Amino acid sequence: MDDKARDRLIVALDVDTVEAARALVTTLGDAVSFYKIGMELAYGGGLALAQELKDAGKRVFIDLKLHDIGATVERATRQIARMGMDFLTIHAYPQTMAAARAGAGDLKLLAVTVMTSYDDADLQEAGFAFGVADLVARRAAQAKAAGVDGLILSPLELSAIRPLVGPQMLLVTPGVRPAGADAGDQKRVMTPAQAIAASANHIVVGRPITRAADPRRAAEAIVAEIHGL
Template sequence: MVQSTQAIADDRLIVGLDLPDRAAAQAMVELLGDSVSYYKIGFQLALAGGLPLVRELADAGKKVFLDMKLLDIANTVEKGVESALGLGASMLTIHAYPQVMRAAAKAAQGTDLTVLGVTVLTSMNDADLTEAGYSVTVSELVAQRARQAQEAGIGGLVASAEEAGAIRNIVGPHMALVTPGIRPAFASADDQKRIVTPADALARGASHLVVARPVLRAQNPREAVAAILAEMR
């Protein structure tokens, strides 16, 4: 059966539950109801008792993007990926180092879990990379990690939509490309340095968009979601 334009757009929007505790996250999920089918759980919520919410959401028919940005020795990464599988996550982030990506790909092989390599955080620009000791630009490092991700066999990447087009040229049409730092027309940039609108992100090759503050801080979060979906369509 062919999905409707609305269903496709809804499945590509991931709302970040960047909230202080599980109760606040559950309240937001209840408020958003059937307007959102995909949620992100990151460090803030996970470390505040939010990990069991991954299974709750999965059991309720929602998808969960577990944004843990794993970076460790290969064996530890493999075990972490196995734990994410046990929770019912649909996506899991790791840092896009070759050894880490190979270990994660091995652990996720044959499952429905999409492992995503984080290229360069959307809060960082060329000056930030220089300060961190890199001698390449953001675009150069993103391209290098995209090639390495494809070689490692992971399911996708996390990158700014500014780099989405270049990444698509490297990895082709099938890998997932998740773009945070999305700011709809009605929202402010906050602390993000490499941001675009929902429509622009999709046009550049993104497969999924992550939006948190423009929804969580809205006077009416359901209306904010509807506005974002309208921009995406």
């Protein structure tokens, strides 16, 4: 299978133990080259696993969605950069992005625009005076100005945001579900082929692979779908 297509799939290791994550990685084998470690696993020993994955030749995305005072964000980002990780998420607030940029070195930063579990009603409840599309566009422009490498956004915003940020910015999208799969807690979703066709550089897929009866086969089917575009 095409290595480039495989590299565009990021599998989310959203499990609660390192042992479960290792078992998944073993099952997936060379079908997957890129993994995401989020907060659940990171707080259960996942950062050590991240180093194991890097040592095994995998790419690793640390999904901690940093947002704190500037000095703290800068130092935390520098720690992840020292580990040699590939991607790190931060929230797309201007101060947070500037601080992370100061600590990132060669680490690629991905700014979270609006969580894919949110819709317009959720933003209104949180006190925002505008909807998802407007907030994503505003934060995308601020991320580009801050020199951030990429964005986390839903696949539904891809076609509108790509012209605003240009071809060089990485667009990485969760909220991707194969046709017929349960959307779960995601509210703004597309299939893998739709997301890639809409200009996503990478798609993040968790449960449709990790909870599949045959995870390797599920991953290979998504890579084949990407390769076929």
